[in-house]
Amino acid sequence: DIQMTQSPSTLSASVGDRVTITCRASQSVNNWLAWYHQKPGKAPKLLIYKASSLQSGVPSRFSGSGSGTEFTLTISTLQPDDFAIYYCQQYNTYWYTFGQGTKLEIK
Amino acid sequence: QVQLQESGPGLAKPSETLSLTCTVAGASTNSNYWSWIRQTPGKGLEWIGSIYYPGSTYYNPSLKSRVTISLDTSTNQFSLKLTSVTAADTALYYCAGGHSSYFDHWGQGILVTVSS
Numbered sequence: 001d002i003q004m005t006q007s008p009s010t011l012s013a014s015v016g017d018r019v020t021i022t023c024r025a026s027q028s029v030n031n032w033l034a035w036y037h038q039k040p041g042k043a044p045k046l047l048i049y050k051a052s053s054l055q056s057g058v059p060s061r062f063s064g065s066g067s068g069t070e071f072t073l074t075i076s077t078l079q080p081d082d083f084a085i086y087y088c089q090q091y092n093t094y095w096y097t098f099g100q101g102t103k104l105e106i107k
Numbered sequence: 108q109v110q111l112q113e114s115g116p117g118l119a120k121p122s123e124t125l126s127l128t129c130t131v132a133g134a135s136t137n138s139n140y141w142s143w144i145r146q147t148p149g150k151g152l153e154w155i156g157s158i159y160y161p162g163s164t165y166y167n168p169s170l171k172s173r174v175t176i177s178l179d180t181s182t183n184q185f186s187l188k189l190t191s192v193t194a195a196d197t198a199l200y201y202c203a204g205g206h207s208s209y210f211d212h213w214g215q216g217i218l219v220t221v222s223s
Binding site for chain 1: 151152153154157165167168169201203205207208209210211213214215216
C-alpha cells in the first residue's frame with residue numbers, strides 16, 4: 001500500500017494566519033490526491049481533489065498544490081470555522097489510503 | 108443535495124458478520140462510485156472498499172477476504188458485509204459516494220462495536 005505521511009501532526013495558528021500542511025506519499029500518486037477536513041462529531045468534508053481542484057462550495061482561501069510524492073494544502077487567511085483535523089487521501093491505486101491527520105488548533 | 112444514511116446493528120459478536128446498509132437520496136446508485144470507510148482512534152481513516160454500477164468492486168487488500176459490497180438500485184442502497192469480525196473491527200463506519208475515487212459525500216457514520 002502507499003503510505004501517506006502528513007506534517008505537522010499538530011499546528012497552532014491564529015485567525016488571519018496563512019497556514020500550510022504537507023502530505024508526502026511513499027511512492028508517486030501522480031496528482032490523484034484529495035484533501036478533507038473533519039470537525040468533532042462530523043464526517044470528513046471534501047475540500048480539494050486532483051491535488052489542486054477546489055470542490056464546489058469550498059471557500060477560495062483553500063488551495064492545493066503538488067504532484068508525485070509531495071503535496072501541500074494552504075489556507076490563505078484562517079477563519080474560526082477552519083479549526084479542524086485535515087486529512088489527505090491518495091487514489092492513484094485501488095488501495096486508497098489516508099494520511100494520519102493534522103490537527104489545526106487555535107493558538 | 109446528496110444525502111447518505113448508514114443503518115444497521117451497532118453491536119456485533121466476535122466471529123459473526125457485520126452488515127450495514129447505506130441509503131442514498133439525491134443521487135442514483137446506478138451511477139457514481141459508492142464506498143465504505145471506517146475510522147478508529149488507532150488506525151485513523153481506512154478505506155474498506157468501493158462499488159461502481161453495475162457491480163464492479165474494489166476492496167482493501169487487507170480486508171478483501173472478509174468484505175462484500177453490493178448495490179441495490181431498486182432501493183437506491185448499497186451494503187457492506189464484513190465476516191469473522193473481531194474487536195479490531197470496532198469502528199465508526201461511514202458510507203460515502205462520489206464521481207470518482209475520492210469522496211464527495213459522506214453519511215454521518217455509525218458506530219459498530221464488536222463484543223460478546
